[in-house]
Amino acid sequence: MIRLASPDIQKDDIKRCVEVLQSGNLVQGTQVKRFEDSLTDFSNDIGGFCAVSSGTAALHLALKALGISKGDRVLVPDFTFPATANVVENLDAEVQFCDVDPSTYCLTPELVENALASYNGQIKALIVVHEFGFPAPIQSICDIARKKNIYVIEDAACALGTVADGHHVGYYSDCACFSFHPRKAITTGEGGAVLSKNISFIEKIRQFRNHGIQIIDNRIDFFEAGLNYRMTDFQAALALGQLKRYPAEIEKRKQLADRYLSLLDDETGLELPILKEGHSLQSFMIKLNSHIHRQKTIDALAARGVQANLGAQALHRLRYYHTRYKRTDADYPISSQLYDCGLVLPLYGKLEEKDIKTVSKELKKIINND
Template identity: 45%
Template sequence: MMLKLSQPNISEEAIAAVADVIRSGQLVHGTENEAFEKELAAYLGCEDVVLVSSGTAALHLALLALDIGPNDAVLVPDFTFPATANAVALVGARPVIVDVDPNTYTLSARQLEAVIQTWKGPERLRAIMPVHEFGCPADMQEINRIAKAHGLFVVEDAACALGATFQGRKLGTLGDIGCFSFHPRKTLTTGEGGALCTNDAELARRLRRLRNHGMERTASGMQFFEPATNYRLTNFQAALGRHQLPQLDGWIERRSALAKAYCELLQPLAQTGRLSLPSLIPGHSWQTFMVVLDGLADRNAIILQLRNEGVEANLGAQSLSSIGLYGPVAQDLKYGPLLYQHGLALPLFEKLSLSDVQHVVKALGTLISI
């Protein structure tokens, strides 16, 4: 039996709730969506949540709602899934790639400041898009300070970070707009799906309009206000998400305990220098657990060998600069490419047992000690 990298946690009650919605015939945006938006807003401690069809849709709508487009530039971290930069490119703006912190894998505030100070591109810097990679909070205090000093919007890519916190506040609520994903690799999943959150009522109103063909209900009926998308989440997907939300904090607590166990068991290997461990940052939601192998290890070979031991593993995320799709970079990038080349994601989900973690660590230790 293969120990999977990730595994959705969907109860029979959640499946029954989805079936009830399907039987009702109300499949598109409906009462489940409205309820889920309110429940998510209460959970996050924000004024408005807007459900959409994916995390990428959330990022795209956030930039559209802020009127970011051609001749603009958005600062993004190097180590992330390409959806972060793709959303910027989709609105015609330029992704400006900034290096990350090697211990948290998130946007380096020091490098961010340096890129802004030395920016000479023809585009106007408009926003910072920090990614809370794998559920680890970026340094939002410093990022918001920098954004305020330079008049920039902050769009949090919290795709992996629903339920994670920074200084007691939920991630996604610390900037102008927060964006979430409900992909099956995320702790709470609706299959595909996503959400945005904001405390700006006018932004929320426009986001709802932009996800639904530019339409808005008025006293005289539905009217079209601008060309827009169809990024609605279905009513049955919302039902699936609603039934997981009450369990989310407990799942995060379990993941945190498993991440701590991984770090303790892998510490002897870390002391030899064969790998480095992620920082146990307060507020981390641990959507993924990734170690960084040393330069002697052949990661791709180790992934195949772990599979032979019944363990699924993979790379963690991509380096935007290494992909080479987003134009010239504004600085020398060290850690994003390193994490991309040597990062190894190991199984982590709340139903994982301590003996499973021990099995993974033993298998990995045998392979990299050869």
């Protein structure tokens, strides 16, 4: 079976974890600090990182630390993983959806401008998702938001290593949130992080991550109603080696994605993604023409030894959001189409060119009823 994703965990990574387990220090400690420092180096010293227990925890803390609360409205792309919006709902704020671009699957400055105009000054924050690692046009979106005093949070769950408008993600916005779930390019099992240029903001996130604790004059006090969103040391140890190898992993993904593009280019039943400079290629999603049955294609690929899956969700269609906001496909036609027709193909550094050839060949055969 050619799997959809497979983390790059090597013997040395496991050895590091075992050493931590043997040390007896299982909670957050020196390895988490090392991981945060390594992430800071990796992002070219944009600011500070705070490692947390998941990408969802990172988004939750970011919004909480920005003061998003009951009744606030947050603009969210309709095409994403539900966590992007769920965190807004969990702060008793309201989600306002925005459609996405058909070829990048991300927000554009025009879409944001139009959405802000239609919500008439009521938006307090907006979340930009770098979908599948694609570098969304963050600089122009931040320019628009800044003029209107709107916070910008980057959902960079899939975008560690993505360079957007000349900088690693997290440079232009208030903060960027990452996930280290095993479907992402670097994994800690569950895990995540917040990055911000603003170090006092990161300090606030650190406090919220750890029950609101601060130690002053050797005395512990609780300054906020915080949470426990800490990462454990053995999780951080798992990621240190992966992070060192990550630039090579991104390069390999680019080569393989280019190979998909050339092998699938002549297939009229498909629309292929754009590979913009700076894309970190967490996933490779193509669009099937609407006459092709996606689930049957996924099943047929599985029967031929290839794992594939749908991309992200159109949030307005999900039971919770449909019941709460009652939006229709006509409000978000592109997101609806991507939800119906998106197909993610295997892409990760351990794959070989021959695997990409196999996936492409089997997909073409299925589409052409061979």
